[in-house]
Amino acid sequence: MVDDEILGPAAAHAARTALIDSAGRRALTFGQLADGARRVAGGLAERGVRRGDVVALVADSSPDYAVALCGALAAGATVASANPRLAAPELARWLAACSARLVVADVPMPDTGVPVVRSAAALLGPPAGPVRGRSPSDRAFLFCSSGTTGLPKLAVHTHAGTCAFLRSFAAFAPMRLGVEDVIAPAIPFTHLYGTAVTVHALRAGARIVTVPMASFGFEAFVRALADHAVTVALATPPVMLALARHPLVDRCDLSALRRVVSSAAPLPPEVREAVAARLGCSVIDCLGLTEAWAFTADGRIAAGVEAMVVEPGGSRPLGPGEAGELWIRAPQVMAGYLDGSGIGPGGWLPTGDLCALDARGRLTVLDRLKDLIKVGGRSVSPAEVERELAAHPAVQDAAVARRRDPELGEVPVAFVVLSEDVEPDALRGWLAGRLAPWKQVRDVVPVDAIPRSPAGKVLRRELAAQPVT
Numbered sequence: 001m002v003d004d005e006i007l008g009p010a011a012a013h014a015a016r017t018a019l020i021d022s023a024g025r026r027a028l029t030f031g032q033l034a035d036g037a038r039r040v041a042g043g044l045a046e047r048g049v050r051r052g053d054v055v056a057l058v059a060d061s062s063p064d065y066a067v068a069l070c071g072a073l074a075a076g077a078t079v080a081s082a083n084p085r086l087a088a089p090e091l092a093r094w095l096a097a098c099s100a101r102l103v104v105a106d107v108p109m110p111d112t113g114v115p116v117v118r119s120a121a122a123l124l125g126p127p128a129g130p131v132r133g134r135s136p137s138d139r140a141f142l143f144c145s146s147g148t149t150g151l152p153k154l155a156v157h158t159h160a161g162t163c164a165f166l167r168s169f170a171a172f173a174p175m176r177l178g179v180e181d182v183i184a185p186a187i188p189f190t191h192l193y194g195t196a197v198t199v200h201a202l203r204a205g206a207r208i209v210t211v212p213m214a215s216f217g218f219e220a221f222v223r224a225l226a227d228h229a230v231t232v233a234l235a236t237p238p239v240m241l242a243l244a245r246h247p248l249v250d251r252c253d254l255s256a257l258r259r260v261v262s263s264a265a266p267l268p269p270e271v272r273e274a275v276a277a278r279l280g281c282s283v284i285d286c287l288g289l290t291e292a293w294a295f296t297a298d299g300r301i302a303a304g305v306e307a308m309v310v311e312p313g314g315s316r317p318l319g320p321g322e323a324g325e326l327w328i329r330a331p332q333v334m335a336g337y338l339d340g341s342g343i344g345p346g347g348w349l350p351t352g353d354l355c356a357l358d359a360r361g362r363l364t365v366l367d368r369l370k371d372l373i374k375v376g377g378r379s380v381s382p383a384e385v386e387r388e389l390a391a392h393p394a395v396q397d398a399a400v401a402r403r404r405d406p407e408l409g410e411v412p413v414a415f416v417v418l419s420e421d422v423e424p425d426a427l428r429g430w431l432a433g434r435l436a437p438w439k440q441v442r443d444v445v446p447v448d449a450i451p452r453s454p455a456g457k458v459l460r461r462e463l464a465a466q467p468v469t
Helices: 002-013 030-046 063-074 088-098 159-170 192-204 218-227 237-245 247-251 269-279 382-390 424-432 460-464
Strands: 017-021 027-029 054-058 078-081 100-105 139-145 153-158 182-185 207-210 232-235 259-262 282-289 293-297 306-310 324-329 349-357 363-368 373-375 378-380 395-405 409-418 443-446
Touching (some): 002 030, 002 063, 002 159, 002 192, 017 030, 027 030, 027 063, 030 063, 054 063, 054 088, 063 078, 063 207, 088 100, 139 159, 153 159, 159 192, 159 293, 182 192, 182 218, 192 207, 192 282, 192 293, 218 237, 218 247, 232 237, 237 259, 237 269, 237 395, 247 269, 259 269, 269 382, 282 349, 363 382, 378 382, 382 395, 382 409, 395 460, 424 443
Parallel strands (some): 054 100, 078 139, 182 207, 182 232, 259 282, 373 409, 409 443
Antiparallel strands (some): 017 027, 139 153, 306 324, 324 349, 349 363, 373 378
């Protein structure tokens, strides 16, 4: 079971620090984590939580979040997590969808009739013993996903599938961790990416520096990397871009860093190379899905994961180098969405990602299929245009969205965050020599910030709704 995978190794280093918040105010040893988890499990049992019930976590990243997560799993419950920055109506819909039995939240929650506990400490009870009747096929996690297509859905991950992911990643050289590692995730624990690195690190005996995301600031993150001698940093492409360019990076001692891992969205090669050169460490681009955990690093596919690229909209396999939709099959793939959909014939999961596999089986991620912009019948990848915009020295962040056009059907429009004044024509000229004519943006719109999900993905629907003057 997942809780055994996480807490089982804790006895070997019970006195070592497992988690510490970035400000250094709260720390837990592995022994305290295991004891706290057992006591949370006991407290949940006293409140009527039984095997298979859903415990919802709506809280910022912290050492106590890990206690609540491990305790809920040890109680035999299914953990469902949501970002605490969601609006009240969104939280209410989410709670109804996952049929939560109890909520652990550090933010005000809408009145839905579901009991709310404000912290893991409020759940502590007598240490719980093993829960009878548990099975590897029991649900371990429910994660909210945008789905490979359509509206948000709840992805179901079993204990068996999650354990398969943990064992696969423990043996996957690019992502291997050891007891000497100190990691800092610039990603919410409530997101699958944040949960994945948390349970992976705890299982390996590594120390986790928790970074609060409700008030996330890049400068505070960099100082945490220096103050705690972090060896492995987990980030998203916007944070990677800041690591490549922000002046504070040169004023902090980041010599302990041996690896930086980027995930949640494609990482432009130029940004990757700049971070590696500046920090003098390896940079890994990791691909994962809410529906399948993480399964590639630098194009290498983890053991136990099958992959093929098929014709978009069909099922015909494509040859080396041909771009199409990535399908994967593996024990770590979700059991399906809560409504029973999601897995195709033969156990294959259509990912919705536009990818290509080379003759060696290395994967290149190009974009999300549903994000492609059709310009006069030709496909334009927003990620490709964003990569070229981000290469401009005055562009701090960039995103591209579609706009309807009476002649071409759709055209790309760029939204940019600038570090200095640059005329839109200058940015269009920058793109003119780098991209084909049909990939050129119709407008360039300066904005204060690019709307992104907590995992760093561009919220293109919000961009598309913004007026273009």
